[in-house]
Amino acid sequence: MKDIDFLIIGATKSATTWLQRSLQADPLVSMPSPELHYFSREFSKGDDWYLSQFPPRADTLTAGEKSNSYLEDPEAADRIASKLPDVKLVVQLRNPVERAYSDYCMWYRRGEVGRDVESYLDPRSSRNARFVSLGLYGRQLRAFYDRFPSDHILVTFYEAVLTEPEQHLATVRSFLGLPAEQSVSFIPGKVKDKSTPMLRPGLRRLFRPAKSVVAPFRDNPFFRKVHAAFATEIRYSPFPDSVRQRLTDHYAPDVEELGRLIGRDLTAWLHRPAGRRTVASRISSAEVLRET
Known part of the structure; x- marks a missing residue:
């Protein structure tokens, strides 16, 4: 277990798969492709099972894995601290309102939910609590900051993947101790694009x-x-402004708590930007590294 150097712990729908595949392009990095969910859903399988999921020679490389369920699972922080006390944690976050709608769209194209967005995303009466609860990052991250030194936790932002992917990946690589002179290769575009043709x-x-x-x-x-x-391009229900505002109000206390926790001003998440561009896209991953 001492050979596991880092974990990407979430959040869901925040381009963590893009980050994983970009790191996997480096021959100095060893990561299993599937999410193992060991410290959340599969802990009963034991350490031997967990370690067997890593590629050969993982112990000679910078080894890590990605499981978004670690951020949201209430037991994961304790289990990780017990088994991997020196591990580095990468947390990639996204405006929680936009994350909730993206999560809904994913489940819609899977055929798991219906077209009535409000019934799933209205925090007053959500038919699926996950869509709303997974965006409470302050509450989720507190458990990790209580158990790990702050310099072992890197908080990055989805919006930086859109605006400065190369710098964003370089920031993560620096945090993981990967050599700066190594060619930084990142995956262009989205790994999971909701406009990709699929079965209805x-x-x-x-x-x-x-x-x-x-x-x-x-x-x-x-x-x-x-x-x-x-296959055809999926047509999603629009995100009603009224539901967006209710979600924004619902997340406001947690966003403020998160900002205090990581030393960042995240109030841009609480304001509807002009046009469709997200104000939070101004948050730079390099700035986050300096702040944390």
């Missing part, structure tokens, strides 16, 4: 029982051709 939610629900059966054939040219014939 109704078809996904219809074929869900066969998901495990067809999974091994996904890379088969014939399968991909058939899939492409039925």
Whole structure:
């Protein structure tokens, strides 16, 4: 366990997969591709199972893994502190209001939720608590700051991935102790783009029982051709301004707590920006590293 150097612990829908794949492009970094969820959902499997998930030679490289469930699971911080007391933690956050809608869109294209956005994202009566609760970063991060020194925690922002991806990745690499002279390679564009053509939610629900059966054939040219014939760009329900404002008000106390915790002014998250551009995009990952 002492060979595990870092964990990317969340948040969900904050471009953590982009960060993972960009780090995996470096031959000095060893990361398993799937999320292991060991310190949250799979802890009963034991350390031997966990370590067996890492690629060979992981102990000779900078080794880490990404599991977004660690940030949201109330037991994960204790388990990580017990097993990996010296580990470095990377936390990538996103405006919680925008994160909630993105999470809803993901579940909609999977066919898991309906088109009524308000019934899922209104904090007064959400039909799925995860959409709202996963954005309470202050509450979630407090558990980690209580157990780890602040210089072992790097807080970065999704918005910086959009505006300065190369600098953003360089900031994370510096935190992990990777050599600056190493060529920084990052994945251009989004890893998971909600505009990518997919099966309509109704078809996904219809074929869900066969998901495990067809999974091994996904890379088969014939399968991909058939899939492409039925795939289409998903049309999502718009995000009502009234629901957006209720979420903003709901998150305001937690955003203020988070700002105090990491020493950042995050009030831009609490104001609707002019046009569609997010004010929080001005937050630079390099500035965050200096502040924390």
